Amino acid sequence: MNRTQDMQGTTAGGHVSLTRTGKSVPAAARRGPAPETNKLTPRARKFSREAVVRLLFVAPAALYLLLFFGYPVVKNVTMSLQDYGTKTFFTGEAPWVGLANYVAVVNSNLFGPAMVNTALFTIGSIAGQFVIGLALACFFKRRFPLNNFLRSMLLLPWLLPLIVSSATWRSILDQDSGILNQFLAGLGIISQPIPWLTSPTVALLAVVLVNIWVGIPFNVTIMYGGLQDIPDELYEAASLDGATGWKAFRHITWPNLQPVVSVVLVLGVVYTIKVLDIILGLTNGGPANATQTLSIRSYQESFINFEFGVGAAFSNILILISLVFAVIYLRANRRAVDD
Amino acid sequence: MKKSHKITTVTALAIAPLVLSACSGGGGGEKAGGDVNTLSIVDYYNNEPDKSLVQTALDRCAAELGVSINRETVPGKDHIQKVLQRASSKTLPDVLMLDNPDVQEIAATGGLSPLSQYNVDTSGFAEGILEAATYDGEVYGLAPTVNTLGIYYNKELLEAAGVQPPKTWDELKAAAAQLTSGDQYGIAFSGIATYEGSWQFLPFMWSNGGDETDLTSPEVAEALALWQELVNSGSASASVINWSQADVKDQFVAGKAAMMVNGPWQIPALQKVPEIKWDSVQIPVKEAGQESVAPLGGEVWTVPVTGDDAKQAKAAEFVECISSDENQLALAEARYTVPTRTALADEYVSRVPEMESFTKQVATARSRTGKLGEDWPKAATVIYDAIQLSLTGKASPADAFKQAAAG
Structure with missing residues (x-):
């Protein structure tokens, strides 16, 4: 919990400082494509690393939820729309029957x-x-x-x-x-x-x-x-x-x-x-x-x-x-x- | 930067076990072609003494055919679920035991191979059990022995009350009433809301000419009226609606019921309580002269379609062997079940005199799925629902079947 909040803090801080530097750049230069990309590259790199970290934090929980909650729920919903009986186990056929x-x-x-x-x-x-x-x-x-x-x-x-x-x-x-x-x-x-x-x-x-x-x-x-x-x-x-x-x-x-x-x-x-x-x-x-x-x-x-x-x-x-x-x-x- | 590195490591470590665990588990099935050395077997004899008694018979056949066997026993309650599971994962055993009313349902899925394909001799078997194992004109399995239902009675209690074992419904009602006193009921049976309850009701329904193809007939209602009268008059406990057949046996053994409806598989349990002197008779009929018709119980050995032709052929030989004369008599004697080859009946009774009434009952017994096939479970559900409705006083016997059939 604390860690995540910390990270959000840094992200927010980074944004603020970047915008500040952006303001000091002349308007014409800001509109020009070249300096913009130049400026963005390190930011993008940093941003993507943080995104990866964030993703890695979410991944175990997401994976777990998908495997053990998502799949059964989806399977249960599809099953309820099928004629799923004894035969299904042998033939693998479960015809759709709608509602x-x-x-x-x-x-x-x-x-x-x-x-x-x-x-x-x-x-x-x-x-x-x-x-x-x-x-x-x-x-x-x-x-x-x-x-x-x-x-x-x-x-x-x-x-x-x-x-x-x-x-x-x-x-x-x-x-x-x-x-x-x-x-x-x-x-x-x-x-x-x-x-x-x-x-x-x-x-x-x-x-x-x-x-x-x-x-x-x-x-x-x-x-x-x-x-x-x-x-x-x-x-x-x-x-x-x-x-x-x-x-x-x-x-x-x-x-x-x-x-x-x-x-x-x-x-x-x-x-x-x-x-x-x-x-x-x-x-x-x-x-x-x-x-x-x-x-x-x-x-x-x-x-x-x-x-x-x-x-x-x-x-x-x-x-x-x-x-x-x-x-x-x-x-x-x-x-x-x-x- | 440093911090995020640390975080990455921590996260990676957190994920690691998930990834690792994904690798483990899930063994591989074996596929063998050509020469058949092993046969896998699944059955539900997971309790002693049946487990080892059946093992002996299986070992004998394994030795005869020169194969080794790989047997798995599952609890009866989970048996069909297990079969379905293994069917969907394509890991059905080479030899599969099925309870006889389940055979047609499983055969209908195309999961079993007909025995005629392997020239298995199915002559000489009792008609009822062949009927149970037949789907669309093909026999899918053989049962070495079968069982059925009868009335057990406590000899001492009947003698003390001066009561003869009943042969007709009137005698049954009178005897049960006379044998009821204090906390002892005249009769116990299972009216539970499962297939067991329906199975126990069948002998009364069939003996009276009732039929599962028309459950609204007066003959069916009369049989239910008999049960209702036994409960309402206090000759049977109101708890029969919650009793399984094992509970019924417990009541009988505890001396709380002078008679019970039950099957021969209870004999080993009864023999453990030598204080209780018992004997058995056929299920009473409504009027003297009618034929007592009871349902056939017992398990059928089948050959599932596994895709390995050589193994399936071997499995068919194995199934034939389990039902050989020698095995039938050995299993029947040890397990108190009746051989399915009608020619063996006399020899069997001379060896196991306790089984006389049950052997007689089996000769005329009917299979549950003989008429309805895979639709039997639906009828069985209507029957036990009707039993519950009438024994709890929620409906008259005739209305009970109408209400139950309405779902």
Whole structure:
């Protein structure tokens, strides 16, 4: 960062000095072609060297982006315009079908439910993760014994492979022998076992709950960091004025946490909207398609039905939605930096 | 000047690993002509004991043909993806194992060579499995052994309740109801939203005269109504919609289900739990006198088109060898699967009496792709969607198939 700024400084400086010398040259001589080229040669050489350096700085990142982001995205877009099936792998032929795949996607009976489920899943997960994460972050801001230990234990869900956690949750949520139902029944909260993963009306909620559990560590970690940046003096000053507890939160913590909050929320949306493994592990999109989301549709069309074109169309729609939030994130981030 | 030099060096160093890494990776495929010394093989028997049992059979054929083999096993879930990948990179193996319902789809791509090209003898095989491996009148693969579905029952639980193993749907419902108490269900089956769920539903649908070419027929709906009744009456857990066949076996082994619908490949797992005394019968039919028709399972060995004629010819010999009488009996005995040469059935049952009901079931079993060919996956999707709709109470059995067919 500093280096680049340095370089920009020199470039700008060079320009200024050159223009100054240019001014001192008589007007007629300036218009003449010969001295102009004479003068320009060293400048051009210097300029081109700097350009090369600049290019070399950009090259690794550009190359990486092109290879690992550009190519897959372009391939995904072209694939969504082709009839790309099992045959394609053997014959290499993937006829162009225009927007037919997108038409198939939008007209499929599962498109509407998948959109709604994606929205519900994302909003539910983010709301739960955020509220619980913020509460825990505030809690851990106090000093008490074992604080650090407990906070690191909280990272556990983050460290477990998602396939492992979803398999574990599947048995926890089992209707007949799951420990959650037995626990709730033991407490007398429920009389009938809750069909967590077997009822189409409850399954989405169950999946959201598990995803909240997965997302809490991320929220706590980021917001705990944000809380650390709020100077204690503010709270001390406020407590002199009688603002403690909820009032302190409302008038000091919340406004000061704004930039972090917007970043957490937008990143959370981008991460959550594409969640695949948890849902695959828990319900595989069922029961009766009750937990179908755009990412599950994309996966199943591609790798179960081997309709890679339709799958690509689903994932492009997903990428487009994520992109909107990514732009929001970039703007929020810039504002946070400006602040 | 000095600074920019330094910068150039730094940048160059930063790029270096990228350039270097671009060089590494990506081995070359081998191309051998003339004399065939090695055959590459891909299959999905990646778990023990199947992995070594199949290896034994492959080694035997390798010795017989005087070739060495280069075998790769991939997880069943990734098998077709792997095949597609290798097809697009032109690195298909010389001998490829395929699950029988996948054969026609892969054959339709032109990626397999017909066995008639190499004069492979396909007579004497059970009709169902040949049908599964046939596309456009050509046989593309041979299966040494096959499997199917049946009803396993816990002998002790049935004796204690004074229940006979069911032969008809009414008996099945009554037995399941009688065997349900506490946290023990009468029966377990897999109604999961994958091809496994459809596969488990087929014996009930076919035995009742239903057909995959017309899923809106009353016979099909009746079979689904039977499943729905078992769940709604509490004789089967509502969780059947999430159970794979392995989960069903776990329930049975844990004593949480007195009966289960499952296949003979579970026998090795069941034998590990000697406390559970079990036996098996054929899938019950709606009314006594009807024929129980179950689907054929099992894997078919094929010869992909690799462009190397000599190797393909050798591979065809290899495929023929895997399905020789001797290999069929050895594999069938070790893996609890049924030999595909119908003439071997009696000898097989005398050697492995546990397999009696399954062997009987195989004789009348049908292949999933026999009628629909490469369109079978679409029908299978409609079937498991309908199962999910009706077992979760979102639709009546008849409406479930209409809704599922609508996409």
